[in-house]
Amino acid sequence: MPQTTSIYKKSIGILGGGQLARMLVLKARQMGLHTIVLSEKISDPAARVSNRWVKGKISSVKDIKKLLKLSDVVTFESEFIPAELLQKSTKGKRTKIYPNLVCLGRLQDRLHQKELLFDNDLPTLGHVKVNSKEEIELAYQAFNHRMVFKKRMGGYDGYGTFVIRNQSELNSFKTHFKGQESQFIIEPLIQFKSEKSLIFARSATGQIVSLPMIQSVQTNNQCDYVIGPVKHPAEAKLRRQITELLNKINYVGVIAFELFDMGQELVINEIAPRVHNTGHFSQDALNADQFELHLRCILGLKLPEIETLHKAFVMVNLLGQSTRNPLIKKFPTGELHWYEKTENRSRRKMGHINYVGRNKKDLLKRALTERKGILL
Ligand SMILES: Nc1ncnc2c1ncn2[C@@H]1O[C@H](COP(=O)(O)OP(=O)(O)O)[C@@H](O)[C@H]1O
Ligand SMILES: [Mg+2]
Structure with a gap:
């Protein structure tokens, strides 16, 4: 890690090269800060504008370590980098990752996120965790044939969200995700204002x-x-x-x-x-x-x-x-x-x-x- 005294000499590492990382970089540059982006392609939205670019994968411990070595503080644009992977990469390193990995670990999994909300009395919809076809059937009855499957990890922009309103939609979900039931939670399908x-x-x-x-x-x-x-x-x-x-x-x-x-x-x-x-x-x-x-x-x-x-x-x-x-x-x-x-x-x-x-x-x-x- 570089020895630095001023904020303005600090290097901010960003995991990922998409639009959110790009807008962080553009703002950082406007503020006189130094950024390093880890992403796969130099044509990635954030790689194009960053002070420095490290070629690599955000899913690779080796590549994350490279970024950590060059940075004073590291952040990410997606919550779906497994917290354990980041933990492994930070072993023995002083570079800070924010948001911290305990928070990340609890929030990146929809089931743990729900539990955090429930445990702290924050208002959220009920949910069930399912492990088998039988449990899915029970949930379908309990939620009055209207429910939503949500992928615990990695869902965004509706990818990972499956709305069920009748038996045929349920059947096609079950066929498609056979054996992967435990990777989802189910919520009631609601009508909001x-x-x-x-x-x-x-x-x-x-x-x-x-x-x-x-x-x-x-x-x-x-x-x-x-x-x-x-x-x-x-x-x-x-x-x-x-x-x-x-x-x-x-x-x-x-x-x-x-x-x-x-x-x-x-x-x-x-x-x-x-x-x-x-x-x-x-x-x-x-x-x-x-x-x-x-x-x-x-x-x-x-x-x-x-x-x-x-x-x-x-x-x-x-x-x-x-x-x-x-x-x-x-x-x-x-x-x-x-x-x-x-x-x-x-x-x-x-x-x-x-x-x-x-x-x-x-x-x-x-x-x-x-x-x-x-x-x-
Ligand atoms: N339980 C629900 N009832 C009705 N609509 C829902 C429900 N859950 C999600 N949706 C709709 O699907 C959208 C995407 O779901 P969300 O849980 O936000 O997943 P994503 O991570 O893909 O954004 C929501 O913004 C909302 O419009
Ligand atoms: Mg959403």
Whole structure:
């Protein structure tokens, strides 16, 4: 590990080269910080903009060790690198990994995450753990033939989420995942009013700040756009409960809570221990964005008080539609954040656009109109 004195001489290692890593790198560079990205291809979105790039796999102990050796502090853009693998890689090394590996281990598995929420009295949907075809059948009866299978590890953007509404959907799930039952949890399929999210940042010093609550709209179980700020009667209590939890588990970094708005109640759908798609609005709507907050957290810097600079904001994702080379056909009036991905594919996140102004409805109308036909 390099011997350094100033924050500005510290090297921040990032595991992964996707868009979240890229936006961390871009912010770090703006702040005068030094970044090193570990990823497979030099054309990866974050590798293109980082001060230094290490070629390798985030699933390889050898490659992770290489990154650790070069870095003073390491963070990640995906919660799905097994915590045990990182533990193995850090043996005997002084480099810190944030969020810490105990938190990561508990949050990366949907079953352990649920248990953490239950143990701490945070509101979430009930769930069952299943090990056999018979137990699945029992759950199907208990949840009134409407339920959702969720992959314990590695699910994102709806990949890993399987909705069951009738016997034929159940049969096809059982055929497809025969013998893999224990890799899933089951939740009841519910009807919510809307989906919301709350994003918090906790510094290594223990200071906590949070972003305004937003509403997110998913298409095919994947975030399509975000509107904010929004309010909810259960928000203040939930914010207090989340703050307590983060202090208790000594969480360091940005963390996102995806919520179901049930009317009077807010329940936590899932937790992502990282910067999050529903927090991208912060780049243009707040005085400090989630990427800066995450960097400040892992370096133990003071967090600024969060100010919302506009009465209304909207973020729309640009999702791949074809396999043609991704290119922008026309420029929007909103702030375009482009990830420079070299390959396009259906539903792949290629970029996003932030709109700020005074009226949510007007912004959303403009955003959805401009988004049409923007990608080649
Ligand atoms: N129990 C549920 N009832 C109804 N819809 C659900 C349920 N769980 C998830 N969904 C829908 O599927 C989406 C993706 O599920 P989520 O658990 O967030 O997994 P992922 O990790 O893929 O984001 C959610 O945003 C929501 O729209
Ligand atoms: Mg989700």
